[in-house]
Amino acid sequence: DSGVTQTPKHLITATGQRVTLRCSPRSGDLSVYWYQQSLDQGLQFLIQYYNGEERAKGNILERFSAQQFPDLHSELNLSSLELGDSALYFCASSVGGLAGGTGELFFGEGSRLTVL
Amino acid sequence: AQKVTQAQTEISVVEKEDVTLDCVYETRDTTYYLFWYKQPPSGELVFLIRRNSFDEQNEISGRYSWNFQKSTSSFNFTITASQVVDSAVYFCALSAEFTGGGNKLTFGTGTQLKVEL
Numbered sequence: 001d002s003g004v005t006q007t008p009k010h011l012i013t014a015t016g017q018r019v020t021l022r023c024s025p026r027s028g029d030l031s032v033y034w035y036q037q038s039l040d041q042g043l044q045f046l047i048q049y050y051n052g053e054e055r056a057k058g059n060i061l062e063r064f065s066a067q068q069f070p071d072l073h074s075e076l077n078l079s080s081l082e083l084g085d086s087a088l089y090f091c092a093s094s095v096g097g098l099a100g101g102t103g104e105l106f107f108g109e110g111s112r113l114t115v116l
Numbered sequence: 117a118q119k120v121t122q123a124q125t126e127i128s129v130v131e132k133e134d135v136t137l138d139c140v141y142e143t144r145d146t147t148y149y150l151f152w153y154k155q156p157p158s159g160e161l162v163f164l165i166r167r168n169s170f171d172e173q174n175e176i177s178g179r180y181s182w183n184f185q186k187s188t189s190s191f192n193f194t195i196t197a198s199q200v201v202d203s204a205v206y207f208c209a210l211s212a213e214f215t216g217g218g219n220k221l222t223f224g225t226g227t228q229l230k231v232e233l
Contacts (some may be wrong), residue, residue: 004165033220043207045225054222090161105151105221107161 003027006108008092014116021111023091025072031055031094032074033105034066038087043053049074081115088112118143122224129198129231132145137193139208145169150184150191151209151221161207166197167191198231205229 001025013019025032029088034046045058047105049068060066062083068074089112092105119142129135141150152164165175167184175182179196195202205228209221 002160035221042225043209043221045220045222048220058220086160092161104163104166106163107153109158109160112159 002106002108003108004091004108005088006111007087008111009109010112010114012102012114012116013081015081015083017081017115019081019113021089021091022114023076023093023108025074025093026106027092029093029095029106030072031096032068032072033092033094034060034074034076035065035092035107036087036088037090038084041087043090046076067089071114078113081113083115086113086115087115118145118148118210118212118222119222120208120222121225122206122227125225125229126228129201129229131233132197134194134196135198135229135231137195137206137208137229139191139193139224141208141210143210143212145212148212151207152182152191152193153207153209153223154204155207155226156204164193172176172220181232190218195229197214198229200231200233201204203229203231 004059006032007022008033016074029052033048047066048056052068063079066076088110090107090110094105121140126181148169150167154162181193205226207226208224211221
């Protein structure tokens with residue numbers, strides 16, 4: 001158990017819909033990262049938050065947004081869903097997130113999204 | 117730009133064989149971090165190791181060992197006396213401290229390891 005909690009574990013929805021994925025980081029970790037794993041793109045970095053602030057952005061679509069709340073949990077919002085958004089979405093957390101090096105990133109079990 | 121190459125898409129071995137998973141990376145940064153993760157069939161990503169660019173010492177943890185060579189930009193992973201439970205996809209990843217801010221990981225495409233009886 002990595003200590004990172006993601007809900008829901010599985011989600012099936014239709015094209016055009018909107019979903020929210022939730023992540024609770026490990027106790028004491030200030031950084032939250034979102035990654036997408038799909039068959040054609042592999043593991044892709046989407047976005048990172050550190051202590052409530054956006055820290056880095058990767059290949060995140062404009063239809064997607066995220067935020068980190070004061071209690072440090074994070075949500076990834078996916079809207080106007082398309083078939084190609086079907087993927088496993090991972091959240092990871094680490095203690096650091098600014099200068100000082102990349103600490104160990106611990107991943108949650110992922111949220112598997114299926115868009116029909 | 118950062119890049120991680122895992123040229124071996126799939127490896128099949130018989131239990132108790134040793135197996136080495138290759139990882140080659142590219143980065144212009146002098147400070148960077150290398151990782152290995154395991155993804156078993158259940159889907160979660162399990163952290164195995166992190167190594168910084170200034171520490172080239174090889175590391176051994178039980179049946180696992182890692183060989184980091186800056187001269188060849190490689191960070192290879194060896195499993196000794198493989199077991200069926202080692203069957204999984206293994207990912208190598210790279211993070212460079214000052215590239216574009218943040219601490220994002222760039223992953224390789226993964227190597228599927230199948231260990232058979």
